[in-house]
Amino acid sequence: MTANTLIGLDWGTSSLRAYLFGPDRNILSQRETASGIQAITDGRFREAFESLCADWINAEPDLPVIACGMIGSRQGWREAPYAQTPAGFDELASALMPIDLLAGRRFCIVPGVSTVGPSGTHDVIRGEETQVVGALERLGLTDATIVLPGTHSKWVSVRNRRLVGFRTYMTGELYAVLARHSILGRLFAEQAAPDGPHQQQAFTDGLQRAFDDPTGLTSLLFSVRAEGLFGCYDGQQMPAYLSGLLLGAEIAHARGTALHPGTNLEPARDAATDSSAPVTLLIGSDTLVTRYAAALERAGIDAIPVPDAPVAEGLLALASSAGLID
């Protein structure tokens, strides 16, 4: 039997995904558990890893391991300090944080990345940098704007294989806390209907209003309630309307934001006339990617979905660049 190449771990807050890369660097097997770092007590990270990957590591005790995500945060196994923008793919690889707890096994954690935005605020990603590396590797690109929707949406700008800037938007978490805990959520239907034309219209209205009034989010949010009072939307539409407002505010800001001197997040808009504008990629769950693609299209941004989470390719590329594998 030819030796396998690598074990890759995507170890986030709420889940742990493991990939086994075969002799040809193909994904031989993958598995997932709910052992995100939030679920680990008493620092038993090693046990969680060995439990999920027992057969792989027993068969090949010296197979190297690379992990990305919140496992490298202060609340994780070992803190892998943030690399700073501009952060080249090779710089990320050279900053892998080794863990020497595992006799004979090379085990490294990918650093997160930090940046300072135009208004002087810090921002951070951890895990998304590996998705970004994987997506650009897969597509053979050196430049792109990558949108990663989620609880905390990230917009990352890559130029010449360097992460030059990014911004986080609390879109998903804002939706969740407003739906569950604010006066707005009380108007929502208890049983959500399938996402039909009725909901689509409300979603599009929300988007357009946020585009038209991009500084007015905290006021537009109240319109969820007021539109309900006047019967403009029913309880099945209000969740979609709220979602449209929040996505619209995110996109309206991100498209116009200079992430870094000389770069911005508005490239795809002028793609027709400016052949040097990098493409916009979209990485996330099918549901979110579908919703964001529709919203971005309405903003004039033609985003390319990247299916099958590219984190595995990112882990492989960083391990290779770091010399962790041959």
Added chain:
Amino acid sequence: MTANTLIGLDWGTSSLRAYLFGPDRNILSQRETASGIQAITDGRFREAFESLCADWINAEPDLPVIACGMIGSRQGWREAPYAQTPAGFDELASALMPIDLLAGRRFCIVPGVSTVGPSGTHDVIRGEETQVVGALERLGLTDATIVLPGTHSKWVSVRNRRLVGFRTYMTGELYAVLARHSILGRLFAEQAAPDGPHQQQAFTDGLQRAFDDPTGLTSLLFSVRAEGLFGCYDGQQMPAYLSGLLLGAEIAHARGTALHPGTNLEPARDAATDSSAPVTLLIGSDTLVTRYAAALERAGIDAIPVPDAPVAEGLLALASSAGLID
């Protein structure tokens, strides 16, 4: 004994305040209970009113009553339909909704006001219109911009004794749900320290960042967490920083918003050069008024606090204008 003039009720979601106006229209007595409409079961509004004001109404069974606030909402005693902007003070008075449940007693509810904003969204106030009437009556003004901070902050524009437009901001509720239910609140100190220079600095930073990046709120919110990660603010400062971001977003939007053709919410900024710009008034609790006054000053708006809730004067003025009292 000379007859008293009126009973005025400020009957909101969480409290009921009652005022007894004497023969000279002065406030003879006032009292408050937690019998807001949320606390009333089985529609027992009459009982709640008669319980709080028993001695007043027993002494003068035909003393008229005027009430404002959520008591006139669909969830209240009787719905008093919204007047629409532009709504003159006299129009509000002529639209009082009578309740004839009380034999021999005249009992009227002040209508709320609705408007349609520039982006086509509905907005509503209910109770604030009476505060606004009272404040302008007290100060002898016909024009003003009135800021009413709270769970849902309201900015109301009055020209020639008419409410010409307004906007609601969910500032207070956003703060509460983010502090209690989001990842941001987990970083807050459990015991809040008194509001010292340490917190003031964080508040001012938040304000300024929101002013500098007025479309970026959902991204700036994440900076509460990121600044914490980098030790820029401690758990005592983060609540103030979040508060600054949210107030800053509100003010940045409101000051630049055209509420109605020919009017806007930016009058006081140019008061030095434009003598026709109406004053900005500030109505609310002492804590909120102090915080908003500081924030508005930083935005170049010189706001005048209106102490002692002017709702009582508003109730009296509307009752008088409606002929409910002589």
